[in-house]
Amino acid sequence: MDVTERLPIPPAPPSESALRVRARRAGELTANVLSNPTTLTGLIIILLMISMALLAPWITVPNTPDPTQMPRDWGAIAVPPGSPGHPLGTTNTGGDVLYGVIWGARTSLRLSLIVVSITVTVGVAIGSLAGFLGGRIDEILMRIVDVFLSIPELIFALAIAAVLGPSFRNIILALAVVFWVKYARIMRAQVIHVKQNEYVDAARVIGDAPLRIFGKDILPNSITPVIVQATLDMGNIVLVGATLSFIGLAEAGLAEWGVLVSEGQAGISAGRWWASTFPGMMVFLWALAFNLLGDGLRDVLDPRTETSR
Amino acid sequence: MQIRDYVLRRLLILPVLIVGVSIIVFALTRIGGSPIGIYLSHEMSAEEVAELEARFHLDEPIPVQYVYWAGGVLSGDLGWSGVAAAPVTEVFPDKLAATMELAVASAIVAVTLGIGLGTFAGARRDRFPDHVTRVVSISGAAMPLFWFAILLLIVFWVYLGWFPIGRSDAQIFASIPHPTGLYTVDALIAGNLTAFRDAVWHLVLPALTLGYGATAIIARMMRSSLVEELQEDYVDAARAKGLPERLVLRRHARRNALIPTVTVIGLSFGFLLQGTVVAEIIFRWPGLGRWMADSVLRGDQATIMTYVLFTSVLFLVVNLVVDVIYAYLDRRVVLGT
Numbered sequence: 171m172d173v174t175e176r177l178p179i180p181p182a183p184p185s186e187s188a189l190r191v192r193a194r195r196a197g198e199l200t201a202n203v204l205s206n207p208t209t210l211t212g213l214i215i216i217l218l219m220i221s222m223a224l225l226a227p228w229i230t231v232p233n234t235p236d237p238t239q240m241p242r243d244w245g246a247i248a249v250p251p252g253s254p255g256h257p258l259g260t261t262n263t264g265g266d267v268l269y270g271v272i273w274g275a276r277t278s279l280r281l282s283l284i285v286v287s288i289t290v291t292v293g294v295a296i297g298s299l300a301g302f303l304g305g306r307i308d309e310i311l312m313r314i315v316d317v318f319l320s321i322p323e324l325i326f327a328l329a330i331a332a333v334l335g336p337s338f339r340n341i342i343l344a345l346a347v348v349f350w351v352k353y354a355r356i357m358r359a360q361v362i363h364v365k366q367n368e369y370v371d372a373a374r375v376i377g378d379a380p381l382r383i384f385g386k387d388i389l390p391n392s393i394t395p396v397i398v399q400a401t402l403d404m405g406n407i408v409l410v411g412a413t414l415s416f417i418g419l420a421e422a423g424l425a426e427w428g429v430l431v432s433e434g435q436a437g438i439s440a441g442r443w444w445a446s447t448f449p450g451m452m453v454f455l456w457a458l459a460f461n462l463l464g465d466g467l468r469d470v471l472d473p474r475t476e477t478s479r
Numbered sequence: 480m481q482i483r484d485y486v487l488r489r490l491l492i493l494p495v496l497i498v499g500v501s502i503i504v505f506a507l508t509r510i511g512g513s514p515i516g517i518y519l520s521h522e523m524s525a526e527e528v529a530e531l532e533a534r535f536h537l538d539e540p541i542p543v544q545y546v547y548w549a550g551g552v553l554s555g556d557l558g559w560s561g562v563a564a565a566p567v568t569e570v571f572p573d574k575l576a577a578t579m580e581l582a583v584a585s586a587i588v589a590v591t592l593g594i595g596l597g598t599f600a601g602a603r604r605d606r607f608p609d610h611v612t613r614v615v616s617i618s619g620a621a622m623p624l625f626w627f628a629i630l631l632l633i634v635f636w637v638y639l640g641w642f643p644i645g646r647s648d649a650q651i652f653a654s655i656p657h658p659t660g661l662y663t664v665d666a667l668i669a670g671n672l673t674a675f676r677d678a679v680w681h682l683v684l685p686a687l688t689l690g691y692g693a694t695a696i697i698a699r700m701m702r703s704s705l706v707e708e709l710q711e712d713y714v715d716a717a718r719a720k721g722l723p724e725r726l727v728l729r730r731h732a733r734r735n736a737l738i739p740t741v742t743v744i745g746l747s748f749g750f751l752l753q754g755t756v757v758a759e760i761i762f763r764w765p766g767l768g769r770w771m772a773d774s775v776l777r778g779d780q781a782t783i784m785t786y787v788l789f790t791s792v793l794f795l796v797v798n799l800v801v802d803v804i805y806a807y808l809d810r811r812v813v814l815g816t
Contacts, residue, residue: 208617316492317499321791324753325771329787332775333507409623413757416625418776431625435761443633450626457621465617 202470209466215459219452223275230269233425238273240265240425240433248437251444259444262436265423267448273425274449278408278456281342285407286400288346293353294396300354301361302384312358318351324410331419338420341411348410349403353396360392367391398468405460412453427453482806489799500791501552504784505545552788558781562773567785570770576660577646578755578766581689584682585751588690589697590744594737596694597701601736602728604706612698619695624754628688628761635684642684645763651677685762689754693747700743705736738808745801749794 204210222229226237233241243256243264251259251267258267300311318326330344364370365388373383412428414420420429427449434445523531532538536547551557557567600612635642647662655669663682666674708714709732717727755768763769767786774782 313495313499317496317503320496320500320795321503321787322749322753322794324756325787325790328756328771328775329504329507329783332778332783333510333780336776405621409621412623413625416623417756417760417772428625431623431629435629438629438633438637441637443637446626446629447633450623450629453623454618454621454626457623458618461617461621 199470203466206466206469208462212459212462212466215455216463219275219456219459220279222272223279226272226276230272233269238277238425240270240423240430248440248442248445250442258448259442261430261433261445262442263433265430265433265445267430267434267445270425270427270430271448271452274427274430274452275456277338277424277426278411278453281338281345281411282404282407284342285345285349285411286403289350289403290353290396290400292346293350294357294393296350297354297357298361298384298389298392301358302365302380302388304362308358311354315351315354318348319355323348324413327410327414328417328419331414336419336421338415338424338426341414341419344414345407345411349407352399352403356395356399357392360395361388364388364391394471395468398464398471401460401467402464403460405457405464409453409457482803485806486803489802493795493799496795497792500795501549501788502545504788505548507787508548508780508784509541509544557785560770560774560782561779562770562777562782567781571767571785573660574765574767574770577764578759578768580661580663581682581685581755581758581764581766582751584686585689585693585754586748588686589693589747589751592690593694593697593744593747594701594740596698597740598705598728598733598736600698601702601705601709604709609702612702616695616699616702619692619699622691622695624688624692624757625761627691628685628758631684631688632761643681644684646681646765647674648677685758685764688758688762689751692750692754693744696743696747696750697740701736701740704739705732708732708736711735738805741808742801742805745798745805748797748801752790752794 204213226232231241233239243260243266245264246253246256246260247264248262249256249260251257253259256266256268258271260266296311296315300308327341327344327348330347331340334340334343367387370383370387373387378386408427412426412431415424415426415428416432417428418432420426422429422433430449431446431453434442434447434449437445529538536544539547555568557571559565560567560570563570596612596615600609603609632644636644651674652662655665655671655674657665658668659665662678663675666672666678711732714727714732717731718724722730755766756772757768758764759766759768760772767789770782771786773779774786
């Protein structure tokens with residue numbers, strides 16, 4: 171439509187409360203996101219994965235004493251998919267692949283939620299500080315960010331996890347150290363951009379305290395790209411985390427996808443394809459789903475950046 | 480002018496970043512327990528331990544220790560690799576050659592396939608090839624390398640038996656000299672076609688694995704920038720003067736579409752570097768990545784730190800080169816503003 175033909179935007183009815191407007195906008199947004207078939211596919215996969223993760227103790231018989239460890243069925247070693255009691259087969263050491271696939275979803279959900287919440291908090295705090303204060307603090311913080319970005323993600327995480335010693339907990343820590351940087355960078359750019367808006371000046375003129383201006387005007391208007399990145403990272407973190415545990419940095423026998431792929435590797439030369447294929451596919455689907463959702467969210471929330479489609 | 484300033488600025492920041500990375504690497508060596516841990520044993524007396532600490536300057540303040548450490552690195556002392564049972568500097572060149580051969584092979588795969596696929600899809604926007612390319616490129620970002628590698632292994636090694644794993648056939652390896660450590664080049668120098676074929680054959684699966692992610696990134700960028708270029712006026716002009724569509728694409732649109740693609744080729748190099756760790760484990764490729772993985776599992780600090788330092792510096796330099804090339808290619812933008 172030509173710009174000149176555009177109708178004037180009707181003023182919002184005065185009776186509509188702020189809360190109502192927000193609810194309506196959220197509704198429109200959801201409808202927008204859901205109208206894209208690929209985004210919807212991503213969302214459905216994510217919902218299935220999350221329900222699998224949450225329902226794990228009920229849809230499988232939890233291993234005792236520690237359900238996050240693979241149960242071993244020494245009577246059914248390396249049986250193919252479709253065997254009684256082991257629908258997806260077992261590994262060379264009698265680990266039930268289906269159990270690993272289901273509890274792996276739980277492990278991955280825990281991993282990604284913990285790492286994303288830590289990294290978003292730290293990254294947003296540091297980025298906002300740099301962008302809001304500017305000057306020398308900004309310069310120093312951003313040089314630190316640059317240094318962190320100089321080391322390739324996976325290799326950095328690998329080195330940290332190696333130094334801390336192999337355990338799943340240390341994988342979480344290593345990922346947290348590596349993944350906050352992008353948020354700091356995004357948030358800083360956003361804050362600098364939003365800070366220049368007139369409504370921020372207006373708030374300053376009224377006499378609002380800086381912290382209030384930040385919380386009320388700047389933060390809500392800068393957070394969108396962070397949400398998009400966090401969605402993408404829910405997938406990336408599991409991807410990198412599973413790679414680390416595949417290499418051998420998680421405890422052996424943990425019900426986790428990367429560990430299971432590595433365990434299944436032993437049977438490959440004998441033609442036992444299943445023990446690596448299924449858990450690896452879960453990592454792929456998990457990362458794919460969050461990528462699809464993240465892309466969809468970006469299209470809707472951030473119309474300025476046109477994604478290549 | 481502006482390009483020169485930009486390059487200068489980047490060149491000045493580079494050493495700062497490298498020093499920053501080295502500080503992080505140094506900090507990592509101090510977090511992971513005593514750096515002389517591998518030399519200690521229970522039979523040692525307190526004096527012997529103290530003597531060792533003094534010899535490695537561990538009794539000095541941390542900043543002084545850093546200076547000693549950095550001085551050592553700069554003079555080529557990278558420490559002792561427990562995994563290789565030799566000084567790091569001694570083992571490094573062979574491993575580097577193996578990794579570089581693999582990296583170059585996969586870069587060739589990724590650039591050719593990526594640009595090819597991207598062009599093919601971009602010229603057929605919203606038609607079937609475009610959708611297929613889109614699936615490939617979206618799945619590329621989500622594909623766990625270790626899984627893709629294992630799938631290739633299952634299909635082409637276990638079931639079809641088309642490709643081998645490892646780096647070369649032992650007999651063929653022994654039959655020719657290896658002056659460069661790059662087996663394909665060595666075979667060509669020796670003029671031995673069997674050896675060349677063997678080297679290439681061993682490269683196929685790991686190079687495909689590594690190249691996949693980068694192919695996806697490059698194809699995606701190439702496609703979208705080609706779509707954009709095809710809407711430009713100069714394309715209409717070329718068509719109006721009667722140029723066949725094939726030539727419009729090849730001589731005009733594709734050339735300009737390649738400019739933004741250069742940057743993602745640089746980006747995908749980082750992707751490629753990281754991937755070598757996984758690909759080398761699975762395909763038993765005796766390069767830096769596998770050495771790193773072994774070192775990670777056995778706590779071989781000297782190797783881990785060398786590897787991190789080396790890849791980061793390489794990553795930084797490659798990114799710098801790519802950015803400079805981009806600034807040079809895209810002069811119209813820089814000078815136009």
